[in-house]
Amino acid sequence: MSIMFEKVALLGLGLIGSSICHGIRAKGLARHISGHARSAETRAVALEIKLVDDVHVHAADAVKDADLVILCAPVGACAALAKEIGPHLKAGAIVTDVGSVKGAIARDCGPFIPQNVHFIPGHPVAGTEQSGPRAGFAELFHGRWCILTPLPGADSAAVAKLTQFWEGLGSMVDTMEVGHHDLVLAITSHLPHLIAYNTVATAADLETVTDSEVIKYSASGFRDFTRIAASDPTMWRDVFLNNKEAVLEMLGRFSEELAVLQRAVRWGDGDTLFNLFTRAREVRRGIIAAGQDTAAPDFGRGHKPK
Amino acid sequence: MSIMFEKVALLGLGLIGSSICHGIRAKGLARHISGHARSAETRAVALEIKLVDDVHVHAADAVKDADLVILCAPVGACAALAKEIGPHLKAGAIVTDVGSVKGAIARDCGPFIPQNVHFIPGHPVAGTEQSGPRAGFAELFHGRWCILTPLPGADSAAVAKLTQFWEGLGSMVDTMEVGHHDLVLAITSHLPHLIAYNTVATAADLETVTDSEVIKYSASGFRDFTRIAASDPTMWRDVFLNNKEAVLEMLGRFSEELAVLQRAVRWGDGDTLFNLFTRAREVRRGIIAAGQDTAAPDFGRGHKPK
Numbered sequence: 001m002s003i004m005f006e007k008v009a010l011l012g013l014g015l016i017g018s019s020i021c022h023g024i025r026a027k028g029l030a031r032h033i034s035g036h037a038r039s040a041e042t043r044a045v046a047l048e049i050k051l052v053d054d055v056h057v058h059a060a061d062a063v064k065d066a067d068l069v070i071l072c073a074p075v076g077a078c079a080a081l082a083k084e085i086g087p088h089l090k091a092g093a094i095v096t097d098v099g100s101v102k103g104a105i106a107r108d109c110g111p112f113i114p115q116n117v118h119f120i121p122g123h124p125v126a127g128t129e130q131s132g133p134r135a136g137f138a139e140l141f142h143g144r145w146c147i148l149t150p151l152p153g154a155d156s157a158a159v160a161k162l163t164q165f166w167e168g169l170g171s172m173v174d175t176m177e178v179g180h181h182d183l184v185l186a187i188t189s190h191l192p193h194l195i196a197y198n199t200v201a202t203a204a205d206l207e208t209v210t211d212s213e214v215i216k217y218s219a220s221g222f223r224d225f226t227r228i229a230a231s232d233p234t235m236w237r238d239v240f241l242n243n244k245e246a247v248l249e250m251l252g253r254f255s256e257e258l259a260v261l262q263r264a265v266r267w268g269d270g271d272t273l274f275n276l277f278t279r280a281r282e283v284r285r286g287i288i289a290a291g292q293d294t295a296a297p298d299f300g301r302g303h304k305p306k
Numbered sequence: 307m308s309i310m311f312e313k314v315a316l317l318g319l320g321l322i323g324s325s326i327c328h329g330i331r332a333k334g335l336a337r338h339i340s341g342h343a344r345s346a347e348t349r350a351v352a353l354e355i356k357l358v359d360d361v362h363v364h365a366a367d368a369v370k371d372a373d374l375v376i377l378c379a380p381v382g383a384c385a386a387l388a389k390e391i392g393p394h395l396k397a398g399a400i401v402t403d404v405g406s407v408k409g410a411i412a413r414d415c416g417p418f419i420p421q422n423v424h425f426i427p428g429h430p431v432a433g434t435e436q437s438g439p440r441a442g443f444a445e446l447f448h449g450r451w452c453i454l455t456p457l458p459g460a461d462s463a464a465v466a467k468l469t470q471f472w473e474g475l476g477s478m479v480d481t482m483e484v485g486h487h488d489l490v491l492a493i494t495s496h497l498p499h500l501i502a503y504n505t506v507a508t509a510a511d512l513e514t515v516t517d518s519e520v521i522k523y524s525a526s527g528f529r530d531f532t533r534i535a536a537s538d539p540t541m542w543r544d545v546f547l548n549n550k551e552a553v554l555e556m557l558g559r560f561s562e563e564l565a566v567l568q569r570a571v572r573w574g575d576g577d578t579l580f581n582l583f584t585r586a587r588e589v590r591r592g593i594i595a596a597g598q599d600t601a602a603p604d605f606g607r608g609h610k611p612k
Contacts, residue, residue: 220494293533
């Protein structure tokens, strides 16, 4: 692809920020990448592995003359960044973010972005359980959805350009209203993470089964929960603090359903169990049919010979 | 390896049974494999793909002269099989099983096995979300644990021989008391499966988010739950019906922990969330260190280019 932006500024250089850097380089989407990270170590790594052309202690310096600014920090850190960069943004620039929550971003960052700048919140639905500037890779977004949540009255040309940028990184792009985004992600992402964290915590606190037994026999189901429970704690704390209403709604429904299942176990109601398990299998088939996972057994996880 | 058994009989030819067949063939552990399956289709497939040397409508015919008999049926079907084969077992033979619950197997099958036969319940902690005679592969057990739960007074030579058999299939073997096995597996396997099924059911019943949205954005966490929720419904129904006490105990603890997390979300208690998420990450590191999973991001799941 040809160059879309003269200068892109990435504020935050963790898994997502560094993957965007690699993707921009791989496709030649920008002439210049400036970066900002709070941690000196991250800044040093970003230069060492050539994620960015220059790196700045202050976000305000990184965004100078940038045509595209992407906030890649945890959701709870974005408002302070927006406040800092607001006065330094170039007229006509696009500002976006990558947070897993969109209502809070629109509410808390929006007021700091000047009227002559296009603020379009966004969320690439992609990731791994790894964190940090060395975790990124250009293919992270390939075949994954990126959801843009333009605010009322957003400039359609700017939305089209940002769409094209994400498509350049390999994403499929969808647009959604901020509130609906937060509800969809509460069930597809936030609830599963909270449940995974909770399952791991339950296992860690047993008197009758040791931690080493839990680890030893984890291949039987528990292991998959630990993978998503290995994600960055700061990022996830911010998600739950900033999508409270939707998460509490989904948690309420989850607990209701769980009470039904628990009762079926207690009373030996095999039909209720069998029917629910069969329905769940259908959802899995839909996910494979939609190309969001493969049917390869065990995720094609390697089996080590002894 | 050299031949350990003249004749092995496999009662049930699904994922586990067919994988044992492939493993026996690959390592030359038996001279002859007889099979039994209830379904005519499974029996036809088993002959077609040469899982077994002969296949029988009646389990009693399959076990004739067998030195090793392995029950590979759902837990709830094992007692009827044991009753059927009891009078036809060869003196000195070993009978074992592969069920995820051991207390109920010992209680319900034990009485049908004659005194001159060695009954040693067992559980290979390995599997994928696939089912049926075509799902098996020889490497399924490589590097995975197999738990044997010998009953009081078990013959140590027979236990040693069965241990050697599972090691021949590539497993690491551990022994455990039946009740402790059921507690360990309740937390590492049964609870995670129940929670996964429940999460999928919760998502399928929302009015505000469509099924196609859930599927489209499943890569953000939900997907991993659907994989384990795709396992065989009959097998899992039987697990929950037969390990009721331990599962209810773990469910009670899970709900207690979840109430604490829910309260932290409601009251914006970021420290509680952060501390719990950080602890969960440590458990994940233990699992990787123990070789029960790889640290490869996203399970090394392929990213499709657009």
